[in-house]
Amino acid sequence: MPDTSPPISGKADLVGFLESGAKPADQWRIGTEHEKFAYDLETLGPVPYDGPRGVKALLEGLYPHGWEPVYEGDNVIALKSDHHNSVSLEPGGQVELSGAPLKNLHQTCDEVTSHRRIVKEVGAALGIGFLGLGFHPAWKREDIHWMPKGRYAIMRRYMPTVGSLGLDMMLRTCTVQVNLDFADEASMVEMYRVSAALQPVATALFANSPFTEGGPNGYLSYRMHIWTDTDADRCGMPEFVFEDGFGFERYVDYLLDVPMYFVKREGRYIDAAGQSFRDFMAGKLPALPGELPTMADFEDHLSTVFPDVRLKRYLEMRGADGAPWSRLCALPALWTGLLYDAQSRGAALELIAGWTAEDRAHLRREVPRLGLATPFRGATVRELALTVLGLAREGLARRNIPSALGNDEQHYLDPLQKVADSGQTPAEELLEAFHGRWTGTVCRVLEEYGY
Template sequence: MSAPATSSGEPISGKHQLIASLESGCKPRTAWRIGTEHEKFGYALDDLRPLPYEGERGIRAVLEGLAGLGWQKVFEGGNVIALKDGQGAAISLEPGGQLELSGGLMETIHQTATEITHHLDQVRQVADPLGLGFLGVGFQPKWSRDDTPWMPKGRYAVMRRYMPLVGGKGLDMMLRTCTVQVNLDFASEADMVSKLRVSLALQPVATALFASSPFVDGKPSGLLSSRAAVWTDTDPHRTGPLPFAFEAGMGFERYVDWMLDVPMYFVYRDGRYIDCAGQSFRDFLAGRLPALPGETPTMGDWADHLTTAFPEVRLKQFLEMRGADGGPWRRLCALPALWTGLLYDDAALDGAWQLVKDWTAEDRDRLRREVPAAGLSAAIGGRGLREIAADVLDLASAGLKRRARLNDSGRDESIYLEPLLATVRSGRTPAEEMLDAFHGRWQGRIEPIFREYAY
């Protein structure tokens, strides 16, 4: 989720503040938490069309209904554009009306599973009387860009104008994709770098395991993750596998330097978004931003700017894993299980590094570009991705078992990896199962996906 913009915060006097802000995310292991986010497509049950913002059966009505269940409304220009619960969780809108839950900070994945279950129950409680449904896949399977209503958020108007100038699929990213991601902590700068490198290298493994978007415009796209393919042609200045993260000297300052060169989208002032797309935050620091001549940024402006970069793993005061397609409940829980098992256990993290340490930047980039079509059939370093995924899941499972966080039935968090283990055993991604259904029992029709993959 991109939180509502703010121009608040102390003025920025130098780069040291930006470095210190990222460094302030360092936490002792006892304070590490798990924050899971997921997006879903809303649609009308009668005609399967995406939901507009306004109307008796629009997104606003859904937000109003959820507010009646205890959520607090967040407004922009008189429109409800998000909800919050006062305890760290939030519900927000993506550009095409995708509804996103940004979950609270949990100690265990058992708590995450409970949170997601409760949220989906609330969504159904509101959606059912309205004749609406919500779909768990990675790319809108039926409707085109032109069929998709835009949500009334100021930042999206800026991005809508700018995206086609820098990539061919940025508008698809905004309107027609859904993801699940997990946000995880680090103890120190060195710990951050270790986790960042491992998770950047292994993001294509997650993409393959979670691939669930083989359809575009109502027919097979030739891809297993159409969502992941979109990210290879969105904006090269703010996306990708961050090759500099593997170079000597990587740390908070190096990421700040990169972010200073990521072109800006906007500055938020007095309730409105000022379009400065393509302009430089470095110029803003020097008081030379063309959109606001003579004005310098606040830490609130920097926080907003951090949300406008979309690498495979994003650094804020935590690390965001961004490589997976959205999916059903079991996979929404599997994603945090995968990364928690790998990154929150020292032996698992070391083992994961041994898997990827010899991959070159060219290897990693090639794998990222091959996986959307090849899935687990891709290869890197002379090994098939299915074999690598099996090793990754073994490491994650062992890490979760060592964490020994038990539910009421005495079971540890490794239970949430079962959908991924089943995928590796079969060698078939969720997308390939969807394609089997499309060519089989769906009889070449896309409409059944809205029933079989609804929440």
């Protein structure tokens, strides 16, 4: 089909696109996304795309549960529903639920629970299981099957030219993230600064990737370490967000300086890896000389930028490892309580106000290795996490949104509170089992933590 997206007349259109996400607080929503590894229950190995125990068969098995296929060429590469959510495939066959924008944590947790039940039921009939960890504990990169999506082929070629761990990011990692709204530019700036500075706290609380190819890798969140050597042009924590003058326009300038991956035309991906969106706007893109971009091109480009917190027409929190079902509702609880309550958000801004660029870099560098034990400003990240959880809990209490049973949203934080109170990250729990009852057999994680 021909592209019907409106053309871009100038940078102001891009600024306006981001700004158009602003909405009143009573219309703010919570969107939760999570990825999980699909594995063969018999061999414990990766699942291919095709075949009776393939990812395609899994997607087809979900059709009767209210999902419709999305095709790329002849291949089913995603599912969509009438509830504004979707199921999609990551490069190595990781299965992702992109949840609908929902009013409260009770609804988002119901969505996650329903999805888990259905996927587990369909998977079991096919001999497919699921695992929620940040990095696959056993598989080698070369054993994993690539999914048939055009953008992944371009990224696969480009990634090794800009970092040593980009293919691992694509094939062997999983995350859980939450997407949140903002009221205007000022609230966006506050939310971005709080979430960017405190993203390492979420990394520590969710640290869940201590194994590589059957043994300990020296990290608690190896997934987060991978982002430090994936592609410096599009990953990390943009320090300019803490500078005076940060807003939508400054973020657009950043986006325009991130090299492109591709342009999509009539369902086909055109390789533009390393080329400039600024040149595209001037009609000078080598991949499409003389052609100007549309807003759909800009949205595609937005999806290829991977900072720890990503601004679209909402904010994405991207610092947490994939997790078992029991912890999936905790991440949206953390950030909703912290950012959607003005009083808690203000207290968080005060908490981070004196931090330097080196403080923030220290957290991002050391937390993947040391987790809650990371030294920070005379204490540890554990003490920081306890403070942050307290602010989030207070924010959820003030929201005071009851479930059908009368409980408010605070209890969704309990799994993280347990981690912070004990000082033991999920990764350290896994390592303890590996060196103890699992007797050095990492695949035992599937028995205890598989869906």
